[in-house]
Amino acid sequence: MLSNTIQNPLEVAHSQNKSVLDVLILDDLEADRMRVRRFCRKAGLDFxxxxxxxxxxxxxxxxxxxMDLVFLDYHLAMENGLDAxxxxxxxEDQIDAIPIMITSFDRYDIAVEAMRAGCADYLTKEELSVDSIRKAIISAFERRILISALNESHSSKHALRVSISRIxxxxxxxxxxxxxxxxxxxxTLRSADMLSTNVKSSLGxxxxxxxxxxxxxxEISGLLEVEKATAFRSTPPQSLRSPRAAVSAKL
Structure with a gap:
């Protein structure tokens, strides 16, 4: 796995041919912006x-x-991170930017919504640390490297598509x-008063x-639907096909 070979965010950045990353932090609280900045420094980022x-x-x-990395606070004064x-x-210039959502509460519905919308990961402010920042950044860059490798590997695309479709x-x-x-x-269990704090934490x-x-x-289901629609639009009507293509289609 890539995570066994890349242990430092700087190594990931170097693998992308960029030693200094442009990092954007969106948060309405200055103290929280300073906190993210401090953890990024301690995580080994040069940005x-x-x-x-x-x-x-x-x-x-x-x-x-x-931008290369974008940290988005979900709860803003009059808006939320999804608007940003x-x-x-x-x-178009930000197509390679990696967004990471930061939330004040550990709610799975916000996490799912953020990742469906395109975030590479999400973190709660309570769990923010050097280690969690490092893991989120490494995972995000690994995902970019993997996607890039898949896009370049034309021979394996069909097999990958079949496997994903089967799943x-x-x-x-x-x-x-x-x-x-x-x-x-x-x-339901986490809302029960009878459970200890440790058990609730484990459930979280x-x-x-x-x-x-x-x-x-x-996300996989959505990608397959998009691919199916694209393939349908790119297929010419039967009347526009050449005689040879029509015969081949029948065979």
Whole structure:
């Protein structure tokens, strides 16, 4: 696995042929921006910092500079991080920017919504640390490297597509049902007063990966639907095909 070979965010940045990263932090609280900045430094990042306290200043930042990493606070004064994420994704120059959502509360529904919308990861402010920042950054860059490698490997695309399609059509729906039931059960247990703090914390640790896996399966299903629609649009009508193509299609 890539995580066994890349242990430092700087090594990941170097593998992308860039030693200094442009990092943008969106948070309406200056203290929280300073906290993220401090953890990024301690995690080993060499970066140029850009800060925004609201969506308007965030827009100015992404209009003027191409970003590598973008930390988005979900809870802003009058907006939320998803509004900023939409702006980021609408910018052609920011197509390679890696967004990471930061939330004040450990809620799986926000996490799933953020990752469905395109975030590479999400962190709660309570769990922010050098280690969690490092892991999130490494995972995000590893995902970019993996996607890039898959895009360049034309020979393996068909086999990968078949495998993903098989998963989505066979066990995918059943797994999503199991995950949804598990998440509902976990939330019910966590709301019970009889459980100890340690047990509730353990249940919280189960809830996050279940939510991430549910979002991943949902993303696969969405990609297959997009691919199916694209293939349908690119297929010429029967009347426009050449005689040879029509014969081949029948065979």
């Amino acid at each position: 140029e910092l850009h800060e925004a306290h609201d969506v308007a200043s965030f827009r100015q930042c992404i209009d003027s500079q191409k 994420l939409q702006l980021l994704q609408a910018q 989505a059509k066979t066990c995918g729906p059943e797994i999503r049902e199991v995950l949804a039931a598990t998440l509902r059960h976990v939330r 640790g189960l809830e996050k990966p279940c939510g991430q896996l549910y979002a991943f399966l949902d």
